[in-house]
Amino acid sequence: MIHEVDYVSGHTRLYAIIGHPIAQVRSPELFTASFKARGADALLVPFHVLPDEFDRTVPALMAMPNLDGLIFTIPYKQRAMAYANEIGSNAQIVGAINALARNGAGGLKADIFDGLGCVEAFRRRGLSFAGKRIMLIGAGGAGSAIGIAIAHENPHSIQLYDLDVDRALTLVRKIQSVDPSIQVERAEPTVKDIDILLNASPVGMLEDERLPIAVNAFDPALVVFDAIVKPETTPLLKKAHEAGCTLVRGREMMMGQISKMTDYFGIVPL
């Protein structure tokens, strides 16, 4: 005799992450846990959608009355924009979305939450970007989203570095478009006259022992953030910890993003 499971039924509301490939994603277990923690009978499942099938699959899925939202990962963050009636300002500037949800008026809204997760992680720690001098390393997908989200938080200045000069300059212009009053410029990595150091480059990921910045010692007043999730303590965070800095970890950004996206999906705590 089998025993029925208690986490899926005909009443369960569905969400999905769409990618190609899909097996590597962590959203199903993390978002489903976030939904359960809020008392919702909802699941987020993985949908492997092939590139040739994307354009008939997304509208078919969003036509299901019991499916309320989609997350997009590689390679669909740009392409998915076509299906939204409303696109949030962050996503418009980044040029990509990672969440699509019902807007309550029969249409679909979309936004990108990668950068908002970083802002949320700082907020939960009682840390503000307002008036702060920021050094951002990395202007790729994560760095762009973080830079643009922070530009909404009234920082004093943002210096940003990327190995790819054009990419760095593109992000400089995007940040200026958010708030022309921010002093923003491309720069070499530095912690001189910096309050918050943000790493959004892949340097230090997994077995990579390198630091994204050459520095002898950090000032303990510095706040150091690393977007990398694995390892939990990157070489950069280890060095910052030894100097007595305040650390904000990639996992905190991830949890902040999940929380903001769960809000966006309309799942509010009971």
Added chain:
Amino acid sequence: MIHEVDYVSGHTRLYAIIGHPIAQVRSPELFTASFKARGADALLVPFHVLPDEFDRTVPALMAMPNLDGLIFTIPYKQRAMAYANEIGSNAQIVGAINALARNGAGGLKADIFDGLGCVEAFRRRGLSFAGKRIMLIGAGGAGSAIGIAIAHENPHSIQLYDLDVDRALTLVRKIQSVDPSIQVERAEPTVKDIDILLNASPVGMLEDERLPIAVNAFDPALVVFDAIVKPETTPLLKKAHEAGCTLVRGREMMMGQISKMTDYFGIVPL
């Protein structure tokens, strides 16, 4: 801090039940439990598909490499036949399917398992239809599927009754097409010279106190089956139990069907 769930991840294989409406279905919890009992990392989720969306949704879903099968319920059991490359003999005769799965050769196979669940329930009890004289009450969806499945089991004879004479005669012809050697005829409900009495009519469901057959007492040698799942003990089964008959319940048919469909989906015990 939220704790991750352990029943869905990027690796989880997906199955779905498609219907309109959907909230009433029991397959998600029952099939998912069946998959888990066999050690499979798989979920069956509910998909509410609207009639106007059916024809673009089914092909889009079956194009997902991590979705391996679909179950169809009201109103799609006939319409879904169009998507199968191979249709099992039971489904061809019934004219409906309830399961669609990959055939291992790049195509899709389909069959109907309602009646096979009844045969499986009897097999698990060590009961055979071979050589037996059968009275079947009800020639609707469930009755047709049961009659046709039993026709493959070499019974001696099948008498069948339905309030709708045309429906009864149609099923008589379908059973004859399966095996012309079976004595099959339309008849009034009776247990005279009958070994197995099958109720596939809705009489006795939920609060309905009626019996589907007018009879003073059953012979204890009679086997009595009722396809009704709720209540577990229908008025028919209660009377048969009091007479000392062998009973086979609707829930046993349901579990037999789940087991056969889980096999069909390619999920074999570890």
